[in-house]
Amino acid sequence: MRKLGIYRNKEFAGMLTEVSREMYVFEYDEAYYNDNSKPPISLTIPKSQKEFTSSFLFPFFFNMLSEGVNRQLQCRLLKIDEHDHFGLLSATAQHDTIGAITVKPFKF
Secondary structure, eight states: OEEEEEEETTEEEEEEEEEETTEEEEEEOHHHHHOTTSOOSBTTBOTTSSEEEESSOOHHHHTTSOOHHHHHHHHHHHTOOTTOHHHHHHHHSSSSOSSSEEEEEOOO
């Protein structure tokens, strides 16, 4: 199991967990979820519920990844399997993302 802290404008918004390559869970942080002034992290992950599950990496997070030659180069340089979307997200979306969302590896 791997976990990533999800931040919106450097504020902790929730936790993304890879239970297995066929099971992903996003859970909003309690404080972030209860604060009505805070927007959802995406339109596809609204604050209408606290926890979301998916059999694949949520499209919102998948779309933060590079494509094509850039992805191949990143995977080769970082020694990450091209099919390890969660690992690639963890390695490449910590800084300078397009938009307000960044991720940070979560240490148990």
